[in-house]
Amino acid sequence: LEPEHYLRAGSGDRQELAESLLDHYFADIHRLALSILHDEDAADDVAQDTFIVALRQIGGYEPGTNLRAWLSTIAVNLCRDRLRRQRARSRWNALWGGAQRPPEGRARDLEARHVRREANAALWQSVNALDEKHRLPIVLRYANGLSIREVADVLSIPEGTVHSRLHHACKKLATTLAAADAEALVLELFND
Amino acid sequence: MTSLTHEQAREYIQQGQHEDLPALRQHLATCDECRAYATTHAYLLQELPVRNARAHPTIEQRAAILASAGNGLGLPRFWRPLVSAGGVAAMIFLATAFWLVMSAAYPSAARPPLPGPWATLLAPVLPSPTAHATQPAPTPTPAGTPDPRGRYVIDNVPAPSLAGNLIGEPLEQQVIVYLPPSYDTSDKRYPVVYALFYTFNRDEFQFNEFGTLARSGMNIALKNGMTQEMILVVPDSINALNLLNHFVSSPVVGDWESFLGRDLVAHIDANYRTLPEVGSRGLLGQSHLAPAALATAERYPDVFSAVYLSEPWVISPAGIEQSPFFSAVARIKVLELQERLASLTLQEARKLLADGDTNLFPRQAVLWWTVSYGVAYAPTDGATPPYFKYPFSGTDGPADPEIWQMWERSLGQVPERIQANLYALRALDIAISHPEGVSEPALLTPDGPSYLSEQLTAAGISHRYHVQDKAILVEVGEDALPFFAEVFADE
Numbered sequence: 001l002e003p004e005h006y007l008r009a010g011s012g013d014r015q016e017l018a019e020s021l022l023d024h025y026f027a028d029i030h031r032l033a034l035s036i037l038h039d040e041d042a043a044d045d046v047a048q049d050t051f052i053v054a055l056r057q058i059g060g061y062e063p064g065t066n067l068r069a070w071l072s073t074i075a076v077n078l079c080r081d082r083l084r085r086q087r088a089r090s091r092w093n094a095l096w097g098g099a100q101r102p103p104e105g106r107a108r109d110l111e112a113r114h115v116r117r118e119a120n121a122a123l124w125q126s127v128n129a130l131d132e133k134h135r136l137p138i139v140l141r142y143a144n145g146l147s148i149r150e151v152a153d154v155l156s157i158p159e160g161t162v163h164s165r166l167h168h169a170c171k172k173l174a175t176t177l178a179a180a181d182a183e184a185l186v187l188e189l190f191n192d
Numbered sequence: 193m194t195s196l197t198h199e200q201a202r203e204y205i206q207q208g209q210h211e212d213l214p215a216l217r218q219h220l221a222t223c224d225e226c227r228a229y230a231t232t233h234a235y236l237l238q239e240l241p242v243r244n245a246r247a248h249p250t251i252e253q254r255a256a257i258l259a260s261a262g263n264g265l266g267l268p269r270f271w272r273p274l275v276s277a278g279g280v281a282a283m284i285f286l287a288t289a290f291w292l293v294m295s296a297a298y299p300s301a302a303r304p305p306l307p308g309p310w311a312t313l314l315a316p317v318l319p320s321p322t323a324h325a326t327q328p329a330p331t332p333t334p335a336g337t338p339d340p341r342g343r344y345v346i347d348n349v350p351a352p353s354l355a356g357n358l359i360g361e362p363l364e365q366q367v368i369v370y371l372p373p374s375y376d377t378s379d380k381r382y383p384v385v386y387a388l389f390y391t392f393n394r395d396e397f398q399f400n401e402f403g404t405l406a407r408s409g410m411n412i413a414l415k416n417g418m419t420q421e422m423i424l425v426v427p428d429s430i431n432a433l434n435l436l437n438h439f440v441s442s443p444v445v446g447d448w449e450s451f452l453g454r455d456l457v458a459h460i461d462a463n464y465r466t467l468p469e470v471g472s473r474g475l476l477g478q479s480h481l482a483p484a485a486l487a488t489a490e491r492y493p494d495v496f497s498a499v500y501l502s503e504p505w506v507i508s509p510a511g512i513e514q515s516p517f518f519s520a521v522a523r524i525k526v527l528e529l530q531e532r533l534a535s536l537t538l539q540e541a542r543k544l545l546a547d548g549d550t551n552l553f554p555r556q557a558v559l560w561w562t563v564s565y566g567v568a569y570a571p572t573d574g575a576t577p578p579y580f581k582y583p584f585s586g587t588d589g590p591a592d593p594e595i596w597q598m599w600e601r602s603l604g605q606v607p608e609r610i611q612a613n614l615y616a617l618r619a620l621d622i623a624i625s626h627p628e629g630v631s632e633p634a635l636l637t638p639d640g641p642s643y644l645s646e647q648l649t650a651a652g653i654s655h656r657y658h659v660q661d662k663a664i665l666v667e668v669g670e671d672a673l674p675f676f677a678e679v680f681a682d683e
Contacts, residue, residue, distance in 0.1 A: 014261040015258055015261050017261070018257055018258050018260075018261035019258070022248075022249055022254060022257060026246070026247075026248060026249050027246065027247045027248070030246045030247075031242045034242050035242045040246075043246075044246070044250070044253065047246070047249070047253070048249070048253045048256055048257060051257045051260075052256070052257055052260040055257070055260055055261050056260065123239055123240065124240075127240070138236070138240070139240075141236075142236040142237055142240035142241065143240045143241055143242050144241075144242070145241065148206055160199075163199065163202055163203060163206065166202075166206070167202055167229060170228075170229050170232040170233060170236070171225075171228070171229070171232075173232055173236070174228045174229075174231070174232045
């Protein structure tokens with residue numbers, strides 16, 4: 001049954017609600033976290049925490065609105081917290097221990113397993129180079145397939161602002177895409 | 193037909209209605225900026241979606257989430273923190289503070305004893321007053337103290353087999369040697385696993401990662417109950433041209449199979465406490481390097497008794513015919529690169545292949561694999577770049593049969609290769625892992641591992657085959673090393 005069924009019933013079993021939420025939205029939320037954090041372990045943690053927080057705050061959700069967007073908001077906020085902590089940690093490391101390289105072993109391993117990610121590495125590099133204000137709308141819209149409306153809901157900004165941020169971000173990305181035909185090459189290779 | 197503003201045009205593009213709107217078409221025909229926006233939008237829609245996200249929570253995640261739903265702990269909300277790690281830590285803190293206050297208030301003889309459970313619980317954090325007085329001052333940990341996780345060293349190994357190679361491959365190769373936890377505290381001898389790990393680039397950091405990978409893999413295995421400790425040896429997977437080293441033998445790259453089977457093994461046996469016998473040596477090959485591990489084990493059945501092939505998905509039922517190596521775009525790009533390399537010196541070629549050139553040689557997987565593979569399996573006779581032959585001379589036209597045969601050498605002709613190596617294969621213990629749930633093939637086909645397994649079965653060669661979805665680190669610890677331990681114990 002859809003999670004909304006348990007939410008509308010009001011007194012539904014929380015265990016069943018949790019199961020239903022996981023069945024319907026875990027993949028979306030994990031994908032969202034992965035697309036922002038680029039680390040499978042971190043994405044696992046955020047996905048888990050998102051549902052724990054959601055179940056704790058389920059009273060704040062208004063049944064019949066957009067549950068996916070509501071969960072995505074929680075996930076995005078958890079991702080932001082995590083990124084903030086990472087930035088603080090790297091500043092601390094830079095201050096006290098010299099610049100430290102991120103652990104790339106696992107990332108490399110994942111790249112080997114998922115060539116698409118490697119094939120898109122240059123594209124993702126460009127996306128990640130955007131500031132957060134412009135990166136999140138791009139990631140939510142294109143990496144996760146959220147509608148403009150949902151992006152607006154998740155980021156708590158007007159739809160017009162989403163449009164203008166996407167426009168600005170696309171303009172920046174267009175320069176990168178025009179400069180290198182790498183992505184086009186791989187795309188064509190896979191479609192050939 | 194009305195004219196659109198830029199904002200309206202972009203809105204329509206986002207709604208996906210641009211195909212049906214003549215006004216939008218007209219706008220795009222005249223507005224470069226919106227056209228670029230539409231192109232980028234279409235490209236991102238196709239390329240940016242994340243396809244490797246987890247579809248379902250793990251068992252542990254599900255349990256944690258369901259527990260938080262309220263039915264897991266069965267405790268009132270107020271008490272839940274007390275059973276969490278934080279709650280326990282807080283209680284220890286409070287009890288310690290209480291004890292310290294009491295210590296200050298009472299002379300030691302009159303100090304109230306801690307209740308039994310607390311005395312046990314706090315023993316690690318509270319110093320015993322008598323012991324404290326008599327204990328010597330701490331001394332620095334002496335050098336060479338064994339790491340309980342084992343340690344790894346970077347060793348320089350003479351490589352006479354590589355003499356005469358054309359790409360400047362040094363005749364002394366760096367390898368990672370991982371020594372297990374008891375190595376420094378015993379005089380035991382250990383079996384050795386030689387691991388060919390796949391990587392994209394070389395730098396000091398990543399080379400060291402192989403050592404960490406070996407150490408972590410062994411520690412996972414030991415924690416899981418494996419009792420047989422082993423030495424792990426990991427050679428460099430990137431060659432002197434900054435391409436993936438396929439560990440094959442050719443006039444261009446040198447005789448890598450002999451390096452693995454002779455030079456390296458001899459050096460390791462001579463310098464470390466190994467069990468220097470065939471029944472105590474294994475080869476592990478990951479992904480693109482699995483064929484190399486198998487080929488080396490086939491060539492040296494007197495040296496290696498077991499081979500573990502982690503996700504050898506580069507092997508294909510279709511041979512190399514359907515390979516992206518030879519798609520129309522690949523042909524253009526590879527031929528362009530071949531032509532450019534032909535005008536370069538070795539040093540320039542090395543730099544080009546290492547640093548990449550965003551217009552000609554971005555370090556993208558398919559092109560990099562193609563050139564790496566070509567240099568390994570279809571080398572030229574010349575002493576200068578490009579170092580590889582390509583079966584096509586243009587986007588159309590048939591393949592050169594002789595060169596095609598060279599490209600088929602590793603990834604294709606699986607049944608023929610099995611028949612040619614039946615004797616060696618029957619003597620080997622073989623394990624194959626198959627990647628679970630991979631929908632987008634890395635190179636040729638995700639069916640490669642199962643196909644290889646089927647062909648081995650058809651040839652009557654017993655082997656293990658299992659489907660898994662683990663990161664290589666976990667796979668080494670949970671699957672590969674236990675496999676070798678079992679095989680070595682049988683030997």
